[in-house]
Amino acid sequence: MADHAATHAVDVTHAVHDPNIGNTGLDHRKMGMWAFLGSDCMFFGSLIGTYLAYKGKSISGPTPHDVFDIPLTSYSAALLLASSLTMVLALAALQDNRVKVAAGWLLATAAMGLHFVLNQVYEFWTFVHHHDLTLSTSLFGSTFFVLTGFHGAHVTGGVIWLLLLVSLAWRGKLDRRDYTKVEIAGLYWHFVDIVWIAIFTIIYLIP
Amino acid sequence: MATHAAFMPGAKVEAPTFWGAVASWLTTVDHKRIGILYGSSAFIFFLIAGTEALIMRLQLARPDNTLVSAQTFNELFTMHGTTMVFLAIMPMSAAFFNYMIPLMIGARDVAFPRLNALSYWIFISGGLFLHVSFLAKAVPDGGWFGYANLTSHQFSPTHSIDFWMFGLQILGISSMLAGFNFLVTIINMRAPGMTLMRMPVFIWMSFVTQFLIVLAFPAITVALILLMFDRFFGTLFYSPAAGGDPLLWQHLFWIFGHPEVYILILPAMGIVSEVLPTFARKPLFGAPVIIYSGITIGFFGFGVWSHHMFSVGMGPVADAAFSITTMLIAVPTGVKILNWLCTLWGGSIRFQTPLYFSLGFIAMFTMGGLSGVMHASPPVDLQQTDTYFVVAHFHYVLFGGSIFGLFSGAYYWWPKITGKLLDERLGKLHFWLMMIGFNVTFFPQHYLGLIGMPRRIYTYAGDLGWNFWNLVSTIGAFTIALSFLVFIVNVIKTARAGRVASADPWDGRTLEWAIPSPPPVYNFARVPEVHDRDDFWLQKHGDGHGGAPRPKPAPVTAAEIAAIHMPPPSYWPILLALAMAMMISGLLISMYQVIVGGLLTLFLMYRFAMEHHRPPDGHGH
Numbered sequence: 030m031a032d033h034a035a036t037h038a039v040d041v042t043h044a045v046h047d048p049n050i051g052n053t054g055l056d057h058r059k060m061g062m063w064a065f066l067g068s069d070c071m072f073f074g075s076l077i078g079t080y081l082a083y084k085g086k087s088i089s090g091p092t093p094h095d096v097f098d099i100p101l102t103s104y105s106a107a108l109l110l111a112s113s114l115t116m117v118l119a120l121a122a123l124q125d126n127r128v129k130v131a132a133g134w135l136l137a138t139a140a141m142g143l144h145f146v147l148n149q150v151y152e153f154w155t156f157v158h159h160h161d162l163t164l165s166t167s168l169f170g171s172t173f174f175v176l177t178g179f180h181g182a183h184v185t186g187g188v189i190w191l192l193l194l195v196s197l198a199w200r201g202k203l204d205r206r207d208y209t210k211v212e213i214a215g216l217y218w219h220f221v222d223i224v225w226i227a228i229f230t231i232i233y234l235i236p
Numbered sequence: 237m238a239t240h241a242a243f244m245p246g247a248k249v250e251a252p253t254f255w256g257a258v259a260s261w262l263t264t265v266d267h268k269r270i271g272i273l274y275g276s277s278a279f280i281f282f283l284i285a286g287t288e289a290l291i292m293r294l295q296l297a298r299p300d301n302t303l304v305s306a307q308t309f310n311e312l313f314t315m316h317g318t319t320m321v322f323l324a325i326m327p328m329s330a331a332f333f334n335y336m337i338p339l340m341i342g343a344r345d346v347a348f349p350r351l352n353a354l355s356y357w358i359f360i361s362g363g364l365f366l367h368v369s370f371l372a373k374a375v376p377d378g379g380w381f382g383y384a385n386l387t388s389h390q391f392s393p394t395h396s397i398d399f400w401m402f403g404l405q406i407l408g409i410s411s412m413l414a415g416f417n418f419l420v421t422i423i424n425m426r427a428p429g430m431t432l433m434r435m436p437v438f439i440w441m442s443f444v445t446q447f448l449i450v451l452a453f454p455a456i457t458v459a460l461i462l463l464m465f466d467r468f469f470g471t472l473f474y475s476p477a478a479g480g481d482p483l484l485w486q487h488l489f490w491i492f493g494h495p496e497v498y499i500l501i502l503p504a505m506g507i508v509s510e511v512l513p514t515f516a517r518k519p520l521f522g523a524p525v526i527i528y529s530g531i532t533i534g535f536f537g538f539g540v541w542s543h544h545m546f547s548v549g550m551g552p553v554a555d556a557a558f559s560i561t562t563m564l565i566a567v568p569t570g571v572k573i574l575n576w577l578c579t580l581w582g583g584s585i586r587f588q589t590p591l592y593f594s595l596g597f598i599a600m601f602t603m604g605g606l607s608g609v610m611h612a613s614p615p616v617d618l619q620q621t622d623t624y625f626v627v628a629h630f631h632y633v634l635f636g637g638s639i640f641g642l643f644s645g646a647y648y649w650w651p652k653i654t655g656k657l658l659d660e661r662l663g664k665l666h667f668w669l670m671m672i673g674f675n676v677t678f679f680p681q682h683y684l685g686l687i688g689m690p691r692r693i694y695t696y697a698g699d700l701g702w703n704f705w706n707l708v709s710t711i712g713a714f715t716i717a718l719s720f721l722v723f724i725v726n727v728i729k730t731a732r733a734g735r736v737a738s739a740d741p742w743d744g745r746t747l748e749w750a751i752p753s754p755p756p757v758y759n760f761a762r763v764p765e766v767h768d769r770d771d772f773w774l775q776k777h778g779d780g781h782g783g784a785p786r787p788k789p790a791p792v793t794a795a796e797i798a799a800i801h802m803p804p805p806s807y808w809p810i811l812l813a814l815a816m817a818m819m820i821s822g823l824l825i826s827m828y829q830v831i832v833g834g835l836l837t838l839f840l841m842y843r844f845a846m847e848h849h850r851p852p853d854g855h856g857h
Contacts, residue, residue: 048801051424057347060424064416064450071454075488079462079473088479165470168479175465193842202849 049209062213066220069183073224076179077231080172090167096160097233098152105148106229109184112141113222116215126205132198135211138218139191142184149181173232180228183221190214263805265349266757270356271335272653275646278327281363285319286720288312290713293677297710299698309694310377311396315366317380318400321500322407323363325634328642329503330359330411333418333442335653339748339755340436342427342764347420349803350844351413357813358410365821366403369396376400379692381493382463384474384485389467395824398467402820405460408453409816415449418442427747429766433527436746436769437520440527441506444534445499452495452538459488468823483548490541498537500634501601502530504641505572508594511644512576514742515591516583519770522575529568529575536565546614547621555614562612566605573602588742589663593644596671600636604629607682622692625685631678640670643723650730651737655754658734662726666719673715680705680712745773758800761792808844815840 049057119134153174156162162170194214197203203211252260261269292312295303304312334352338345346352369375374395378387387397422443426435435443463485465471472478474485513520520526542550542558550558576598585591607629611617620626643666651657685691689702696702740749747764748755750772767786768774778785819833 048803051347051420052426052428053424055424057420057424060420061348061416064419068412068416068450068454071451072458075455075458075491079458079484079488082484083480086479086481163470164465165472168472171465171471171473171480175462175471179461189838197849207849 056209058213059209059216062216066216069220069224073176073180073227076176077227080176080232083168083172087167087169090170091160091162093169093173093232094236096156096162098155099233101148101152102229102233105145105152106225108141108145108148109222109225112138112145113219115141116218120208120211120215123203123205123208123211128198128201128204131211132195132203135191135195135198139188139195142188142191142218146181146184146188149177153178176232177228180221180224183224187214187218187221190217260805262810263353263807265345265353265803265806265809267334267338267346267349267352268653268755268757268759270352271331271333273356274327274334274359275331277360277363278324278331281319281323282328283720284367285316285324286717288316288319290717292316293710293713295694296696296706298707299696299700299703301695304694306694307377310379310692311375313692314376314379314382314400318366318376318404320634321380321496322404323366325500325638325642326407326411327359329445329500329638330355330414332438332503332507332642332645332649333414333445336649336748337418337421337439337442338425339652339751339759340439340746341422341425341430342747342760342766343421343425344759344763344800345803346417347425348417350806350809350847351417353806353809354812354844355410355414355417357810358406358413358816361813361817362403362406362410365406365817366399369399369403372399374399376403381489382485383489384463384482385476387463387467387485388474397463398824401460401463401467402823405457405464406817406820408457408460411449412453415446415453418446419450422446427760427764427766433524434766434769434771437509437523437526437530438503438506438746441502441509441530444530445502448495448499448502448534448537452492452499455488456492459485459492462488464823483545486545486548487541490544491538493544494541495534495537497633498533500638501641502533504597504638504645505530507641507645507648508576508597510746511590511594511648512579513770514648514744515586515588515594516580517586517743518579518583519745520575521578521581523769526572526575529571532568533565536561536568540565543612543617546617559612559614563609566609566612569605573598573605589658589660589667590644590648590742592664592667593640593647596667597637597640597644600632600640600674604632604634604636607632620685622690623685624681624689624691627691628678628681628685631674631681635674635678643670648742649748651741652748652753652755654731654734655737656730656734657737657741658730659726662722662729666722666726669715669719669722673712673717673719676712676715677709678712680708684709743776745770747772750775758797758802761797761800762789806844806847808840808847812837812840812844 051057051060115134115138119131119138122128122131122134162173164170164174191214194203194211197207261273264270264273289312291304292309295301295309334346337343366376372395376382376396376399378392378397378400382397382400385391387401422435422439462471462473466473466475472480474480474482476482509520509523509526539561540558542554543562546555546558576594607625611620611626611629620629647658647663684702684705687701689696689700689706696706737753739752741753742749747760747766750764751760764771768779775786815833815836817833819830819837822829822831822833
């Protein structure tokens, strides 16, 4: 009950100087992002669970392997995975205060993300027009479009976020001090990536 | 930026104009003001939902009554349940989270003050959206758990379900944003020395609740998204004709819905765990065990959802598994009740109003828990499902549990929040009327359920033997209403001529009692250092083992106060909430509104994020 001295050493100077750093020494915003990602895991978990619960239960319409274009989707997956690398390179460049290089890598990340989304739009378009698979064709159509669509929406949100960061850098409003902000965008980006690995494996690759 | 001179003791603050005052509340990011906003809005919604309950009880007071139609009755029980759960009990808990978490952990605000304001304004827009359905004459009528496929276009062709669906979706966003905020606040903003196991138990229970919120709400978010796609874009998720399974909704809903039960009760448990030691003048008995029990409840809360679905025929394996987990989850709850009773044991108890409500909580919640364990057995549950027995059970845990606990908190923290003590005599009158009214209302419903009265029927024939106890139940409901009238009178009387509260009117144990009532805008002039659980009590009274009270710290200097930085007010949260409401309500009006609202939301999110990108005064980096 009397270990008073033990806690005297706690350093509170951070809290005084940077309102974003808490008494544990961790950044509020980063921790908030982790909490959000934990929550988003449950979100995608529920959607993937729904897909699996309805797998093979469709009573009409094409089956997954009638419509999937695995080479195209593999290319998309590779794009998204590669974009995680450019995201890290952007972060590393910003840490060295090479703002223009960082902006370049951010732009490359956003471009690959955008390419992924456009591939998905093309994929959806071929499903609708060549395979007669829409939201209301079958349980497969409903579960597939809603699950991958929400992932695509996450990627789109990430692309917008990255482009806003690029525009900040362009206007000279982004430098080494904003490292954490870019890191948080990166956390989100990597998470969306990982979700795609799960979706690609569970929905596309497992027969 | 708020001028620091305004914090100086004795500083003259210009009296604001009326509109200035309104604007200051609309743009506030102060966790205390947001707490008051949450509390007062929740109380208004509580009165609305209570009125709906009274109309239902009037309708059921005698057989073959024609006060309301069957359709209106459906709307009443749907709105009563939805409002009480999402707009009354949850935000009342949120009021205490907002007001008390920073005070009890020794912080000056939450981690994200503007996000906190955003949560509140989204909550209000969700609540209003749900209630606009009355004006649109399309009131939700599918029950608070809106089972599929009753909610499909075929069976609910009007916008009634849409109001419910989008209203809940908006409220979910608000709860999750608040959840992220409080998680970070509790982990990251504890005063120096406040290790996790030194945190007050209310903070611990709030902490577990936030985990439940951020992990359970996504399930209902997905369930509602699937429903939205079914209703708006022709998907087949809940359509049996296409091979879809309406049970998908039930699983997703209750994966959220059962943790939600603990989201509603854990904060009240936390409040009781603060009130009992204060009024027994004894440390909480086995506080670490209460904390571990709370964590256990949080974990198990995710593993019991299907006990809401025994009657749908999941098969013996699933029934047995969920029956066992449900019986197990009663154990940590029982541990807590034992600990609370042992806290009282041998204490020098002062019978004041907050303690009355806490004792009421223990007694009523125990009864609700006992009828709950009965449902854990599938054969028993099959007898009780959809009868008034279930209605009695969940009112014993939600009213007898949550509401008693929350009002214990209201009486306990009222002096801290307003600087005035609520009247003790009226408080006790409130308690006794509520206690008697509550039991007269809900105890007979156990019996009514067991003799076969189904829930959600708008009337019944006179020869079923249900007449007398239904009348008794109605009389009880009006006694409850009277008790809240007494509470309102108490609040008004106290506001006009209440006893002024000292900083520490109850001889409290936790940090909020160390600062003035009501607290200054910056809460703590000097961030406290914590050396123990019940640190403030030990400061005042010593450790009870011969240790002397700690020497008082040096008085705070004006220079220290002048150095405090508080975040300035911001109008982006309320604008952003409005834009989101515009976007979502557009789904019922016009796609153009959705697009304009969506772009506006995106723009305002950007402005929100950029507001403090570069602090104007050069601080912050």
